[in-house]
Amino acid sequence: MNQTTPGHDNSSGGVAEAAARRVRTATAPGGWLDRRRRELAAAVDDFSTAERWVRATAYTLALATAALVLGTAGGILLQAAATVIGAAHLPEHIPGTGDGLAATITRPVHTYLTGRTPAPLTETTAYGTWKTTGLIVGFFSFASRAATWRLAWTAWSAATLAMVWNGTDPNARSVAVGITATALTAASALALRGIQLTLRPLVINRTDVQPHITVHTPEPKPAPEPARLASLPNPAGPFDHRR
Known part of the structure; x- marks a missing residue:
């Protein structure tokens, strides 16, 4: 008759309960998985502001896919080129x-x-x-x-x-x-497809420009009266009736 050790059952149940607790914590709102899901959703909306790990993962997947596609296509092209060259x-x-x-x-x-x-x-x-x-x-x-x-x-x-x-x-x-x-x-x-040997006419659009030259000359200023003449008395004229 098989008997189960009580201590063993308690330890197994404790590990399972701890694992379930961690899963609930990770999947709960605000948990680790929830935060990663939100970061992925934000990267879909705007990749330029995505987290570093999201961009690094995307670039790695893109490079791996490109290498796989180019390797496959390159092998096909090389095989086709070898067939054509060997013809x-x-x-x-x-x-x-x-x-x-x-x-x-x-x-x-x-x-x-x-x-x-x-x-x-x-x-x-x-x-x-x-x-x-x-x-x-x-x-x-x-x-x-x-x-x-x-x-x-x-x-x-x-x-x-x-x-x-x-x-x-x-x-x-x-x-x-x-x-x-x-x-x-x-x-x-x-x-040599698309090559043209005919000369195309060269059209030059000429616009007649008439220059307008404006010369600004200073206005003539009256010459100042000499100081000696200004100091002399002004003689009365023949028709001056002032006494």
Whole structure:
């Protein structure tokens, strides 16, 4: 037969009662939980005057959410970029056969880079850098429409034409450069969107201003009579009847 120690029951009941008392105290009006609830409600109304712990918690949650979203989106974008970049990839040793318009552009570039890259750099790395640079410059030129990115796209296109010209057999240079120029023109329609080559008339609004010049001259003051003449008696005139 199991017997329960009275002291043990009293201690358990005391702990439970103390815990319940603490919960009631915390949840009562003016308690710790009630104050935290009021601070959260005040932060919703005006976040600039919120308590420090509310703002710190909000910033931490925002940064964690942003890191999670950016990490997920960044992984998707990197995977998509790797797929796009690898779509036109050529191996380090190009096979002897192959056709298509893309090979007409990429093969001379790879051929031109072969044997011309410095020692630490391989042909494959140089070729991948050329492709990646073109994609990045074209995207930012399309998205930002900034003059700097458009100049970079123009320079990349000119370098591509030069490499195709030098990497193609002399008998087929004109055709290869023409195909490359056509492809770059089509891509430039997106990369250089919104550019205007026409001169806009410059309109200058002229307002005729007639200056009004006012010269303030001091009023002439009568010359003071000399003291010597003022002291002399004034002689009577011929028609003066004063005696």
